[in-house]
Amino acid sequence: MKECMEQVKRELGRDAVILHTKKYKDGGFFGYGGSEVVEVTAAIEDQPENQRETTKKTAPKPVMPANVLGQYKTAGTQAGVDIAAKETMPESQAAYMPPRKPAAAVAPVQAAMPQGSSAAQAGRPEDQQKIEQLETELAQMKSMLAQVMSKNETPGKVTLQETLQRQGVAEHILKDFAAQASAGDTLVDEMDPEAQKILAGFLERNVPFQQGLRQDGEKPHIAALIGPTGVGKTTTLAKIAARLVLEKNVRAALITADTYRISAVEQLKTYSDIIGLPLEIVYTPDELRVAMHKHRDKDLILIDTAGRSQHNAYQMKELQDFLKVSPRIEKHLVMSATTKDLDAADILQKFSVCKPDGLIFTKTDETRSLGLIVNLLYQHKDIRLSFLTNGQSVPDDIRAADAGALAELLLGV
Numbered sequence: 001m002k003e004c005m006e007q008v009k010r011e012l013g014r015d016a017v018i019l020h021t022k023k024y025k026d027g028g029f030f031g032y033g034g035s036e037v038v039e040v041t042a043a044i045e046d047q048p049e050n051q052r053e054t055t056k057k058t059a060p061k062p063v064m065p066a067n068v069l070g071q072y073k074t075a076g077t078q079a080g081v082d083i084a085a086k087e088t089m090p091e092s093q094a095a096y097m098p099p100r101k102p103a104a105a106v107a108p109v110q111a112a113m114p115q116g117s118s119a120a121q122a123g124r125p126e127d128q129q130k131i132e133q134l135e136t137e138l139a140q141m142k143s144m145l146a147q148v149m150s151k152n153e154t155p156g157k158v159t160l161q162e163t164l165q166r167q168g169v170a171e172h173i174l175k176d177f178a179a180q181a182s183a184g185d186t187l188v189d190e191m192d193p194e195a196q197k198i199l200a201g202f203l204e205r206n207v208p209f210q211q212g213l214r215q216d217g218e219k220p221h222i223a224a225l226i227g228p229t230g231v232g233k234t235t236t237l238a239k240i241a242a243r244l245v246l247e248k249n250v251r252a253a254l255i256t257a258d259t260y261r262i263s264a265v266e267q268l269k270t271y272s273d274i275i276g277l278p279l280e281i282v283y284t285p286d287e288l289r290v291a292m293h294k295h296r297d298k299d300l301i302l303i304d305t306a307g308r309s310q311h312n313a314y315q316m317k318e319l320q321d322f323l324k325v326s327p328r329i330e331k332h333l334v335m336s337a338t339t340k341d342l343d344a345a346d347i348l349q350k351f352s353v354c355k356p357d358g359l360i361f362t363k364t365d366e367t368r369s370l371g372l373i374v375n376l377l378y379q380h381k382d383i384r385l386s387f388l389t390n391g392q393s394v395p396d397d398i399r400a401a402d403a404g405a406l407a408e409l410l411l412g413v
Contacts, residue, residue, distance in 0.1 A: 004040040016042045160195045161186040167410050168341075168371030173378055177202055196407050204403035207377045210358050210384035212400035213240070213300075214330050220253075220298045222326060226319060226354055227334035228347055229307030232362040234264050235392060236334055237304045238271035242395030244300060245275055253295035255280045257288060257322055258306040268304060271394065289325045303329070310350030323354055332358040332386055338367045344376050348383070358386030365390040365397075370409055 001021070008016050018040065025034035164174060178186055180202060188195045213223055223240075225233045237254070244250040254272050256279065258264040265281060272279040280291040288303070295301055305322065308315040323329055333356035335344060348359075361373050377385055388405055391397030399405045 001038050001040075004038050008040060008042045012042060012044045016044050018042050158190045159187045160190055160199060163190045163195075163411060164199075164371070166369075168369040168375070169410075170371070170375045170378070173206075173374060176206070180205070190411055196404070196411055199410065200403040200407040203374070203406055207374060207403070207406070208381050208384040209402050209406075210386040211402050212386060214357065218328065220292075220296060220301045221330070222292065222301045222303070222328050223330040223332060224303035224305060224323065225332050225334050225360070226305050226323075226351065226356065227307065227360075228310060231307070231334045231336045232389065233307065233334045234258065234267050234304055235394065236360060236362055236387070236389055236398065237302050238268065238275075239389065239395045239398040240387070241271070241277060241300075241302055242275050243398065245277065246395065250299045251297075252300040252302060253278045253280065253298045254302050254304070255282060255288065255291050255295075256304040257282050258304050259283055260306045264304070264306075285321050285325050288322055292326065310347050316350065316353060320354055330358070331356045332360050333383070334360045334362060336366075337361045337364045337370055337372060339372065341372055341375055344372055345379075348376065348380060356383055359383050360387040360389070361385070361401075362389040364388055364409055373406065374410070 022039040024037055026037045161174065164177065181198060185198045188198060213221065225237050227233055241252055241254060245252055254268060254277050256265055256268050259281065269279055278295065282288045282291050292301060305319060308319050310316070323331060331354055333348065333351050335347060359377070364370060385401040387398055388401050388409065389398045
């Protein structure tokens, strides 16, 4: 102990404050024959140059923020103290740890341990688990507080949290929302302009968005819409084409591989005539390759595919063969907002063999429960929400998806 104290004074000066001391046996057999090790944790305050002389005379106390004390008390391990000291104290403070050498009777302390040392990391899983447990308990307390406070709200007022519940947002997501926002924010009236900002902020942090087609600079940019039957792929394709052609003067071409339905081909032919775009009809992957090459001078090529049942292995294999024609094809999975949560999860899982890049939700105007969109994307961060459609009008009823657009839909703005 005396050797340790002398080294502390040499390294940190006489103003060093002893935070913790510990003795234990190192080596040996079941505690017998091992060498005694002394461990000392010490610190000094990080003071400006012009205050150091005054500090030495007044015997300063170590800087110990509340979170450091909390970790020290709850962790109950020396590793927890080491982590707290390194991560929250000023850089000039140092934690002194002894090198464990069985040959030495008394091991002196060593210089400050590096941030990534194995001794410090040894306690991290345990400390992290306790931190996560505290965060969970805090979220539950905030959620309960919001519920209690909501009872005192003005009759007839619908809070932001109640709106999300009515929209079918999953309970674990509501808890995360309560944990990330103050109780006051969750109780904002859904009609309050602040409600949209609060909700959009939460969605921005937790839901992946793409805001339309990917901007990769390659020409032609090639995108295909895939998905189950009856979700509105053809109409959505026409909306995207019309928006880009009429608003951004994009030179585009349309290709349809949806030859199962005569009406689909006729519908897309009508749209292509109105917008003034060439339309190619293909039946095989080779024909798709030829059509893409034919329009290689365009800015954009949009491909419509036939609706496929996620339970039909033959149809899914046929779709995969079409999409393998080029690795440049950006794939957007189209789903209806009226789909049940379990069915939506199944569709996404089955169509994952096609490796979709984006997700489009249609028919958002045909349901009062849009929580499905949040629930699905909250769990699948590898796919981004690209478009939202809310009607049959071409090209008006479509929006590039972002946090603000989704927040408006959930709030019915």
